[in-house]
Amino acid sequence: MEKLSLRELSEGLKARKFSSVELTQFFLDRLEKYNLSINAFISIDKDKSLAMASRSDSIIKEGKQDYLTGVPIAQKDIFCAEGWKTTCGSKMLDNFISPYDATVIRKFNEISAVNLGKTNMDEFAMGSSNETSYYGNVKNPWNIKNVPGGSSGGSAAAVAAMLAPAATATDTGGSIRQPASLCGLTGLKPTYGLVSRYGMIAFASSLDQAGPMCHSAEDCAAMLNVMSGHDSKDSTSIEREKENYLNGIKDPIKGLKIGIPKEFFSEGLDPDVEKIIEQGINEYKKLGAEIVDISLPNNHLSIPVYYVIAPAEASSNLSRYDGVRYGYRTKEYDDLMDMYCKTREEGFGDEVKRRIMIGTYVLSAGYYDAYYLKAQKIRRLISEDFSKAFKKCDVILGPSAPSVAFPIGDKKEDPLKMYMQDVYTISTNLAGLPGLSMPAGLINNLPVGMQLIGNYFSEAKLLNIANVFQMNTDWHRLSPKGFE
Amino acid sequence: MEWDIVIGIETHVQLKTKSKIFSGASASFGGEPNAHACLVSLAYPGVLPVLNEEAVNCAIRFGLAVDAKIAKKSIFARKNYFYPDLPKGYQISQFELPIVGEGSLSISMGDDNKIVRILRAHLEEDAGKSVHGVEEGKSGIDLNRAGTPLLEIVTEPDMSSAEEAVSYAKKLHELVQWIGICDGNMQEGNFRCDVNVSVKKKGDKQLGTRREIKNLNSFKFIKQAVDYEVNWQIERLEDGGAIKQSTILFDPDSGETREMRSKEEANDYRYFPDPDLLPLEISQEKINVIKAEMYELPNEMKARLIKEFDLSSYDADGITSNIAVANYFEDLLTFNVSAKLASNWILTNLFSRLNELSIDIENCPLKASKLAQLILRIEDKTISNNAAKKVFDEIWDQDKSVDDVIEKLGLKQISNVNEIENILNQVLQDNEAMVEEYKSGKDKAFNALIGQVMKASKGKANPGQVSQLLKEKLKN
Amino acid sequence: MKFNNDEIKKIAHLARININELEASQVSEKLEGILGLIEQMTKVNTDGIEPMAHALDINQPLRQDKVTEADIRKKSLDLSEETDQSLFIVPRVIE
Incomplete structure (x- = not known):
């Protein structure tokens, strides 16, 4: 049952092969058995999940079933879910029981999917290895000595270890695609504005975007059908007609123009990863795609630009955590200033504090133009590179991450090395474009992800291109050993 | 310095x-x-x-x-x-x-x-x-x-x-x-x-x-x-x-x-x-839609009041000093009262009463519709301006009709020529000395005679008519 | 870019984060590294380039002026560490 696709689970529920309660109990049992070893979840609430499942069962009985009704979905702990502890991986919110639902959560509730639990993540989504979580690092199911990637490492590990059929995740600079890559999953970061950010705890507002983390492109399409759509509570949410991402997902891709940016294959890329991506390219050629060389000349600037814009926005977004209205408050303090400074010193982890300080610095008087404004200008250059590239090709293909999953602790003390993990993913966030990572091979039994980047709102196309690959390959069907 | x-x-x-x-x-x-x-x-x-x-x-x-x-x-x-x-x-x-x-x-x-x-x-x-x-x-x-x-x-x-x-x-x-x-x-x-x-x-x-x-x-x-x-x-x-x-x-x-x-x-x-x-x-x-929906601005209204109704700049300032006053004024005008009288009544009697009581015009107990009735009675010469002040006191915060008060207090002006003439003749008869004084060139005596007429009519004679009739009589 | 401990402390204070001497020197080392990375930007010519604040070029949507939110004090006061008479309590605010 743990290997069934979302479509198979949906059909099974409809045919009453199993009930939602049985299905949910099955995954809760797996959670109990395996979560300790990989630490993928922060909160599990069996009673709540089973109560939701039981409600789903009555809806299924009434014949009002939707595609994902009754299917248990793991929710990244960045999404506020009413009555659930919602921590964002931080001590700051360890006591925060959300009083409301994020729009994404509401959408899953509306079709009566089951919330299986809240997945672990880097604190406030700041990290690429899931080592910054207050709740301990998540382990990669493919090798528990290695990191699962981040920041959606809990969602990735949970789905990879088959503790959940699918999970939600978020991506600010690669936080869906890099862990998907490191855990052998298909993950999609949609166009900025496609999925509502309301109730998704903000890291860098102009870059954050939620998306699905699943085994296959088809599963991602089903998840995106639920998650996407305009939301009047989010000013940056786009008003456009809702698509069914499952439509046309099997369309042939003959004649598709795939752009290969030379900058994605330069130094820093593990040669073994490069080989696997080349195999992927060859597979697409066999499927009738045309390969064109393109250039993204400013891609190397995406990391510096990101490390100005993201911390700047974060430093402001995280000012609300002051111990006054909710969340952690230090135990002893002399006065208001002392309460603020100790609360924030104790409530935030090192990486978060580092980024708050960088952000505070680049926005401060005298530095704004040199850092923040400059970064915004280069952001436009990076974005324009993509517009030019999409005149030559339909989709861009490259690696998702420079390497396979690395050992826990390997880069923890060196932020600069860690930041390079996102060198192929960040530019799409800066431009607001959709990006997808899917498994394309293994190196020493560790998955390698291949990335597809599309033009604005081309999610359906990306999912189609990925699905056709998956119809002809088996990389997405592989699972780590030890979780059967 | x-x-x-x-x-x-x-x-x-x-x-x-x-x-x-x-x-x-x-x-x-x-x-x-x-x-x-x-x-x-x-x-x-x-x-x-x-x-x-x-x-x-x-x-x-x-x-x-x-x-x-x-x-x-x-x-x-x-x-x-x-x-x-x-x-x-x-x-x-x-x-x-x-x-x-x-x-x-x-x-x-x-x-x-x-x-x-x-x-x-x-x-x-x-x-x-x-x-x-x-x-x-x-x-x-x-x-x-x-x-x-x-x-x-x-x-x-x-x-x-x-x-x-x-x-x-x-x-x-x-x-x-x-x-x-x-x-x-x-x-x-x-x-x-x-x-x-x-x-x-x-x-x-x-x-x-x-x-x-x-x-x-x-x-x-x-x-x-x-x-x-x-x-x-x-x-x-x-x-x-x-x-x-x-x-x-x-x-x-x-x-x-x-x-x-x-x-x-x-x-x-x-x-x-x-x-x-x-x-x-x-x-x-x-912007155009909002502009079209906007009420006339104070300075625009002031200019209009001066041009259309010949109000003094000072009075127009007073009427446009705030929206509530302007609204009260506009309400009065809907009853076809003279703009000048309306403006005078607001800026003098109404304002001084509001000031005395420290209340805003929004909370004024005397509604514009009723004040308009009063002003109309001045305009149609039913009562004099002075008599109107007495009516104003009575209707200020009480549920009385303007006409009832005028009736009850007997404030109706005497505008009947015969009636005024009778009183006038009597006064001329009783004050021959004054008449002589006037005829010998002392203009002051004229006003004194009017005063006597008003006194004799208990203030109800229409002063304009009195003055006109007196002039005619004294010519002879 | 070099930071001395006082500069680090000033930034930390602006961000309302306590920091001791030892932490300050560790942090400054890491911040210098990150700023070194950021310095790459200075070489880029951005004359005449419009800054890009948002990923998409769209207008701010407007909300109708309606009261849609109810009193949530039952929940909101419970979430705070210290409340009294429906107020969130903090050390004395000095104006």
């Missing part, structure tokens, strides 16, 4: 909307603490702002009223600082591209008009309130006000006395109520002024260092605070001291200003465009 006083004012005008600027929480004043603090007001993790259309419309109305340019594109920015009544740790405001650009407001100083230039006006959210005295050494935070919409109106440093500052503040206060964007309730903090004061040696080009007096919420305080501050600065400079740019508070009890302790450290607000809000684009069509 002689000194120039330089004053600029930043006014926070609370906009009259039902809901807050970025959320659907109630923007009404008061209520139990935090009862109007919704998810967004409380800055819960993950919540997002969505802009209230009415706040934007209010800003546009203001821009049009001060003849300012409405920005086609304006930007919301975050002003970052920590304060317990600021839940997000930043205030959403406008910094580089405000919604309203340069405009102007004309104020009257005695017989002179003076133009105060408006530099800009921008939309922003209000903060909550710190409540003291709940517990020893602690403060309570009430976020009901957090997120209510404000329009911050900034002038150039164009005022040069406390009187001008007050005059500007009053004029602005009237205007924002006139165009319906603010309740103007100063006790509730709907209209608060930050007054920037500096002094310089008379004739110096270079401006002096300014100190900003925060949060003045009455015209009286503006006057007192500016007067005190000007003296303080001059004294300090004359003693060889220097002025440090700072933010100060005015204490109404002592009548003094003092530096704010919380603002001692240099503020670095780290403004940047709010990534949760997109550029606000306003089309010319939208």
